[in-house]
Amino acid sequence: MSTPAQPRPEPSSDAPAPRVPTRVEPGLDPAWVTETVARALDEDLGAAPGRDVTTQATVPSSATGTAHLVARADGVVAGLVVVEEVTRQVAERFGLPRVEVTFVASDGEAVGRGRVLAALTGPVQVLLTAERTLLNLASRASGVATATRAWARELAGTGAQVLDTRKTTPGLRALEKYAVRAGGGTNKRMGLYDVAMVKDNHVVAAGSVSAAIDAIRRTFPDVLVQVEADTTAQALEAVSAGADFLLLDNMPTPVLAETVAAVRALEGTDGVPAKVELEATGNLTLDRAREVAGTGVDYLSVGALTHSAPILDLALDLLPAPPSR
Template identity: 35%
Template sequence: MPEKDLTLPDDIQDVVERALAEDIGDGDRNAALVDETLQASARVVVRENAILSGAPWFERSFKALDERVQIEWLSNDGERIRSNTTVCEIRGPVRALLTGERTALNFLQLLSGVATSTFEFVERVKGTNTQIIDTRKTLPGLRSAQRYAVRCGGGMNHRFGLFDAILIKENHIMAAGSIETAVSRARDSAAGQFVQVEIETLEELEQALEAGCDGVLLDNLASHVLARAVNMADAHRRRFRRDIVIEASGDINLRNVREIADTGVDRISIGGLTKHLRATDFSMRMHTD
């Protein structure tokens, strides 16, 4: 497995500020009940086995409220954490801890949930050369954060958006008139960008390969058909001495992902990593000094 790329996105501060504004509005009426000079300590405990992700978002949620908040992490993003263990200890003004608690935990539980789900898929395909990758099916405004969480779980990222790679889908082919025309126009309009074609039949695969695409997305094909598609793409690779990325997608779950990986596909894209969310259970317990 390649080393995890835990490079942080550059929009963390903006995302955190929007989340805090959503929760606080024109003021935290609850925290106002507490003496503003009071200091407190807290610890965050995970209630189930998981992969940790979201520490930078968690930390900035408190720092945006009060720079005096100090956090000591006992585990790092991308690491496995065990149920009922402490992941971090916090100290600072009690008002900041109370106000930031929900927003901070929301980030931690969401991103750890994504990382944990990704890890489960990655474990199922261990021993193959297949990568588990995400899709654009993300929560609006949280794409960069969720992509980071996928990497924490050992997965890889697909294109970020509509601007950094081209995926020619059924509707694009219909509008262009053919796979060949769609690929040709993609080359003309976005020279140098990765061009991938979504196909649903072996006939379409042959057309995509002949059109000279960089990759194919095999959508909802049975495993025996996927194996034939891989053989066709491999033959094309040898014949023209050029690489073709073979990706499978559609109705993929923990029960069938290994079978699909064993067909020899290069990568498997799973929208459920970022849209079928199950948050990891964390709790924060506070005590005053």
């Protein structure tokens, strides 16, 4: 049984850690995959072991066959790891033999319409029952990877990278952020627990940017602190107050360029880091990507990668049984 390749190798142990709050580990946690697939199957089959009333009534449990996982549109593949797990769990629930899966495409690979991604051979009951769940997950992940690849391709050579956000489908964040990596993007913080993000409401609650940053440093000294800024003045205030990096929100391109230049002029002075990471966000579109990157920001964060990407249309086609002799 072959295994789909992962989108990126892990960085070498002597590579410097990035200061931006990124997570670039290539794989998905197997325990997360198992739990997520189990919940998805419960939705479709009912509480375990569940049932597929159509398939189990019309297909003998002894029938075997082969199905092809096929791309019905051009795009970038991600989430193939779920295919084996979905078929494994369905076979286990029904007490049937496992499906053998042979992958002929890898996560992160650009594929054309009609491309076979994997061949699945085993009990037909398992193939048909597993179909929708594995397609839902793999199509969703591949759609995110496809959208991300468009941004990564547009930013190629600019020195800026595309980031995702927390605007993910509840319960599928790990899969969608994995898909961003497969598409050539970079993950931002995984949640509220790993990086501090000071927004306007936090400033109001704390009394000032400095007070908010100081409170975070005292309470959670191990985390990086990012501050949202809408103006050049706010950006300079945040840097002077000790922010590790800035989220420059909804700035017109000229203002963004002015802000980047002003922050760069402060780098390495009066306790300001030698390199302040700068991230543009808000009102970003693909046709503006290179223009925004040209201001000198390090990152463009795009919520649409996960909250608005259409699925990549995938299908599971059962092959006709060979004629009997």
